[in-house]
Amino acid sequence: MAADTARGARKAGRYALLIALAVVVLFPIYAVVLQALKTGPDSLDHPRSLLPVDLTLSTIRAAWDQGDLGRLLLNSMFVSIVVTIGVVITSLLAAYAFAFLQFPFKGPLFVAFLATMLVPTEVTVVINERTADSLGWINSYQGLIVPSLASTFGVFLVRQVFLQLPGELREAAALDGVGHLRFLWEVAAPLSRPTLGALGLFTFLGTWNAYLWPSQVIRGDRAHETIQIGLERLKNSDISKINLVTGGLVVAALPIFIMLVLFQRQLVRGLTAGAVKG
């Protein structure tokens, strides 16, 4: 009886903690959505009001029109999808080479490859920007996309999964006459689907939310702006509508929210990959 009570108290304590954490995580989202659903004057008059009164979509509509959010979303969607597909393909190919092929200096090459993860993005931005400039890629999709098409983390992640595949599968395939590309396409990649899904999702989120590199490579060319660059412009556009940018934020976050809902299982699997047996 006493044991049941103690167990119940522990459970209640755990739930209280989880609820508190959920509030901490969800509060900023609630605040942003609430601001976005207020009119400009209302958000200026009652900036700290947390009660949903007189909600309207007018701010979001204004943000959509003034910020040209439709165009920005399309740009971001295009860039994110191409980068995601590119990263998954280059990660698969490079990981396959590091996992299954034998070539001179394979070990040192992989270590050197991994070492690039230690270099912060900020360090490489200037030189990359100069390279993009010299290639004529400023204000272009190439400039936004190509530098992100390969990911050291992606190669490392997929290689680890490939190394866990039984060696006998590769040998059985070799006896069946299966070449490298076919083995990659028909066996290794399908068996790594949860990891590839997680890698794709992380890459998509990272590209969608990227600000630093797009801000360097897109210089006032609205046709190629991504949503994060556009939001920065929106923030400075109309001082009387202080919450215009929150309306834009809600629009910018919506696709990400939908992706997370649709692919949350992949995300969890990716986060726990290799952490648990089986």
Place this chain on the structure above:
Amino acid sequence: MDCVAQVRLEHISKTFGDGADAVLAVDDVTLDIEHHEFMILLGPSGCGKSTLLRMVAGLEDPSAGDVFIADRRVNDIEPKQRDVAMVFQSYALYPHKTVAANIEFPLKVRGVGKAQRATEARAAAEVLGLEQQLKRKPGQLSGGQRQRVALARAIVRNPAVFLMDEPLSNLDAKLRGDTRAELVDLHRRLDSTFIYVTHDQIEAMTMGTRVAVLNNGRLQQVGTPQDVYDRPATAFVAQFIGTPPMNLLPPGMLGTDDVQVGIRPEHLRLVPGGQLHATVKQVEHLGHEILLVADANGAKVVARLDPSEFVPEVGDPVAFDADPGRLHRFSTTTGERVS
């Protein structure tokens, strides 16, 4: 007419590693395997039997020597072009493909049309009683069924040589017994050569048309299971084949002078006044027989008795005798059979 060996291994050696770390896994093995033979490569773990099989498959390159399949030297030929199929210990099925897709896969790789693939896969599945499992994934099958899918995937290729690397070792004892019989039946029905690796002497004795026994990378003996049992070529073979193993007594026992003498437990008789004096250490009642474990001047002796015989008790002094024709003599230095 000369019969061309289906698989011929000539002075095959395989070394792993370099310099001081080098390990000689296979040491100068020469072996002829005839067409439609069921050859068993038998030996303890680490004796080189799987390495030898993998060299026939082309998954390992020999360090020295030549591999011939159907009289064609295949050392430099890719595994897929050797006309061999292999069944692995872990079955190596593609877990994301259905049974039908697994069986069809080698045909798909060869560019066989979809309809013909399906027909041939179904025929192979029927041979192994897998018709009901075609739409399932390997994860939904029992160990025995998975093993049969691996066999079907090999059969569908219609290879000249089947290579099997301990394919029954993941099955439970009963299923292993059933599958042994199925494999023998399969071998009878197919016009292929089987090379089968195992460390299980029961599999070797019951399935093989011939057995090649290996130890420390060296070929010890090749012969029919009965030959190997009746006339072991070395002391190692004598003790490796047979349960319980052959008694190996030091020189001076059972009327021998300078050689080790071997005697099977079933060939020892309890005779008052027999030559070999011992003290009973253990009596094991197995129902259909009794195993008497005794100590003869420090040498362990096991005798197989009929339950209807007089059975001494632990601690009793006993005397054994044996028909001289049943004795096996081995050199004390080389371990090789003397007579």
